[in-house]
Amino acid sequence: MSDYGHPLAFGAFLTPGNAEPGRVVGLAMLAEQVGFDLVTFQDHPYQPAFLDTWTLMSFVAARTGTVRLAANVTNLPLRPPAVLARAVASLDLLSGGRVELGLGAGAFWEAIEAMGGRRLSPGQGVRALAEAIDVIRQVWDVDARGGVRVDGEFHRVVGAKRGPAPAHDVGIWLGAYKPRMLALTGRRADGWLPSLGYLQPGDLGRGNTIIDDAAREAGREPADVRRLLNVTGRFAPVGRGPLHGPAEQWAEELADLALSDGVGTFILGSDDPEDLRRFAAEVAPAVRELVAGERAAGAAAAVTPATPGAVEARAAPGGAGARPPDAARPxxxxxxxxxxxxxxxxxxxxxxxxxDEATRPTGPAPxxxxxxxxxxxxxxxxxxxxxxxxxxxxxxxxxxxxxxxxxxxxxxxxxxxxxxxxxxxxxxxxxxxxxxxxxxxxxxxxxxxxxxxxxxxxxxxxxxxxxxxxxxxxxxxxxxxxxxxxxxxxxxxxxxxxxxxxxxxxxxxxxxxxxxxxxxxxxxxxxxxxxxx
Structure with a gap:
């Protein structure tokens, strides 16, 4: 079991369809209104039915005030990393520190090639992503001397000026599934962002192990990497399967993922306003309560000292030093x-x-x-x-x-x-x-x-x-x-x-x-x- 103790966060994963451009903006505003921490958007630049994700995020940032924003995940093969770094930092400055960076190595390669991108093998994609992270972090590091220099196999930057720095420490979250990407996540990233629908039973645990081992080898703590998860499901009066049932069932299943697999951020994939409302109003609070209760109970058990004579006291009810019955103990x-x-x-x-406020009754004194x-x-x-x-x-x-x-x-x-x-x-x-x-x-x-x-x-x-x-x-x-x-x-x-x-x-x-x-x-x-x- 892996609970990294991360504070829980809840997000929405929205489709940037362009048939009704105002709809996705309205859904993002609704997500903020009902209490989501994060709103994310698909990024498929080759999809003509979609709005450009980074243009959309800029528009949404101007229409919201508190919710964080991210691509889920950015299509790196069509977004040069040095330019992407400046775009992220710029939007983070304009939004008051509300932008995070989800990154993917690439998929749908025929569509990427059709847009002018280069097809990469899985191994090449991982190496290109590692180089891109180097470029991005150097652009943001305005305190370092000299220009940005990465002489890589896929990305070459030779002395570009640094900056701007983002308004806050932007998290880099990787959409990873295979061992090499998972190991890169552990070494270099701030978060792991897979989709539950693409995982098999046990994949979260196996992925955590690879990430944790790679983090330790790189001199990092496993908890330095936040675990995020895209989830989808259906609300129903009775349970019909995983994440298909009443809000209470959703809450129990997500709380188990938090406590057993370390997931700290749950991102709901849905464009249904009622799903967003129910997830924020019913599921998220219950997950927070369940996880907080289990963590508190575990912490209390961990710090309870073993006092001399405790065993004897338990064996002798009513004797000297005997513990009170359960009903009497706090x-x-x-x-x-x-x-x-x-x-x-x-x-x-x-x-x-x-x-008249003066006529309000009061209850019993605590x-x-x-x-x-x-x-x-x-x-x-x-x-x-x-x-x-x-x-x-x-x-x-x-x-x-x-x-x-x-x-x-x-x-x-x-x-x-x-x-x-x-x-x-x-x-x-x-x-x-x-x-x-x-x-x-x-x-x-x-x-x-x-x-x-x-x-x-x-x-x-x-x-x-x-x-x-x-x-x-x-x-x-x-x-x-x-x-x-x-x-x-x-x-x-x-x-x-x-x-x-x-x-x-x-x-x-x-x-x-x-x-x-x-x-x-x-x-x-x-x-x-x-x-x-």
Missing amino acids: PAGAAPLAVVPTPDDGVRRSAIRLW DPARTYSPHDQAGAQHLVDVHDGLRAELTRLYDLVEQVGAGLVDAGTARSHINTMTIRQNKWTLGTYCESYCRVVTTHHTLEDRGIFPHLRRGDDRLAPVLDRLEQEHHAIHDVLERVDRALVAFVSVADGMAELRAAVDLLSDTLLSHLAYEERELVEPIARLGLN
Whole structure:
């Protein structure tokens, strides 16, 4: 088993079709809105039905603000490495450090030859890729003396000026399957990026072994190489095979790949918006929780000291030094609650007040002596993470309104973007947390018959006044969102439509930020204490 301990990341793998050029851009924007860490695109320069990947990535970088971007993977035989290095560094600088470099040795050689590229044998392709990595890294290394010099079999650069340097340490990820490519990955690359559909059972383990051995021989640590994986599948009510079933099944299978085969980044190959939403809202959080729980349990077991007399104490219940029964012992890794709610800054933009914050009920005071397991804390932390995503979407909504006011985006396009946001997709009468998470953690139950609010009511009836108030506020937020939508519709026909639109968004900001802070303040501890099912 190989768990390299990498922080988990989740990405999308999109088709750059040119029949509807705006569609792939919209999918990339949606991926950012629903919380993906990474968006990647196929790179097949010989495919006339596709947009050019690097042109597309530049356009997407300008339309997004946080998500990282990469080709999956760049077709090296048609992209000279010195020019590619400058393109990568330039886009990384323009995007604020959001570009990574996936590289492949080449495939579909007839199409590559038709475009003017050179056909290479598998061995030649590996050597050409190794030379290209040398060129790229030298171009980026602006602190070294002299020009770029690689006098290779396939790539020859004789004194080219260095630079620009990227905004961050760009990762070079190789699409590798065969031993020579895997060994090159271990020696020189920052990541291994295969596709699960091209692998046979055991290939991940065998590939890890080759990469790890090559890394050690090169004086590197195996964990220096991130393990990424393109995955595809189908969501279904019941399991029908690997990655073909409900979100809970997906989460368990991906968590196993993370813990057993060291995969730290999962990239979903799908152009279906609903697949992207479900993967981000249901699968990714559950995988994070499962992996965090297993890692915490393993760490706790690893640091537990073997004290003298422990065996005798276990053999003599009730005797001196005897351990308490399991029910009385805190879980492994238990600690005081470390989840910090995001506070309300108290700033209000609108003169309208939909509720009196002073009348909000409060729940029971937490027990200061209580401890919580990593699993407990992960559930509570996810509430804050989901809310932080909604706060980020509110910022993007303001940006959209300003674009509408400046004439850069029409009202219809703005409505379309807003309607794909989680902030709009949430069924607010059920609660933001339920909509994005409850389906994952209530195995064998539907969202309607067993959400988090009913579970908390059953677990602690003292929370009832708080939950009642939160549900009332959910209805109010739904109405405010409808007001924003009406203001967008009216914008094109009302003389002072921009003022009305800004007022509607200001009211949304006031109500949403106030509500999210209140919900976190009251529910973070109960979620950690009572769990989710």
